[in-house]
Amino acid sequence: MIKKLSRKYLGEIVVLHQEAIYPIWDKLNCGLSNKEVKDFVLDVFLNGDVYGFFINNNLVATIGFELFNHGNKCEISFILVKKEFQRKGIGKQLIDYVKEKFHKKSNIIFLEVLKENPAVNFYKKLGFNIIQEKNNKYLMEKRLK
Numbered sequence: 548m549i550k551k552l553s554r555k556y557l558g559e560i561v562v563l564h565q566e567a568i569y570p571i572w573d574k575l576n577c578g579l580s581n582k583e584v585k586d587f588v589l590d591v592f593l594n595g596d597v598y599g600f601f602i603n604n605n606l607v608a609t610i611g612f613e614l615f616n617h618g619n620k621c622e623i624s625f626i627l628v629k630k631e632f633q634r635k636g637i638g639k640q641l642i643d644y645v646k647e648k649f650h651k652k653s654n655i656i657f658l659e660v661l662k663e664n665p666a667v668n669f670y671k672k673l674g675f676n677i678i679q680e681k682n683n684k685y686l687m688e689k690r691l692k
């Protein structure tokens with residue numbers, strides 16, 4: 548079940564970052580500190596929306612996004628699925644949810660991803676294209692209309 552999250556989930560979302568993305572950051576020698584992650588997620592709560600995927604009332608995945616250009620463009624700020632729940636279609640369901648929610652308003656969904664993050668293949672599979680390279684990151688986007 549997907550539902551909108553309130554700020555009371557901030558701590559759990561930081562833990563999801565630690566479990567799902569810190570190992571990748573460690574491997575690639577980059578990333579944010581706990582404090583920076585907390586501030587970043589808070590910023591998404593303030594300026595965008597955060598949704599969670601629940602199984603048996605447990606938060607197992609989350610997606611945060613912000614709208615720009617009067618809602619024409621939607622940026623995925625983070626998407627994280629707990630390790631043991633990855634490759635079960637949950638990430639795709641979260642992206643589809645955002646797409647469904649905004650396809651009438653937004654033309655483009657975009658995001659930044661580390662070039663060496665395996666998630667690049669996930670985004671490609673879902674129809675995102677690399678439109679720009681920025682140092683160690685790709686800017687990827689998917690046109691909805």
Ligand SMILES: CC(C)(COP(=O)(O)OP(=O)(O)OC[C@H]1O[C@@H](n2cnc3c(N)ncnc32)[C@H](O)[C@@H]1OP(=O)(O)O)[C@@H](O)C(=O)NCCC(=O)NCCS
Pocket residue numbers: 567568571625626627628629632633634635636637638639640659660661664665666668669670672673
């Ligand atoms: C990236 C992430 C969100 C994908 O979520 P997920 O629930 O595991 O992905 P799905 O099961 O919905 O995958 C859909 C399709 O994408 C592709 N895919 C997903 N993860 C992949 C990977 N690591 N490598 C290659 N292809 C991948 C697969 O083709 C998959 O279909 P299949 O399982 O039938 O082969 C998840 O792996 C994750 O949380 N990763 C760690 C955090 C992270 O890197 N987030 C992105 C930061 S930009």
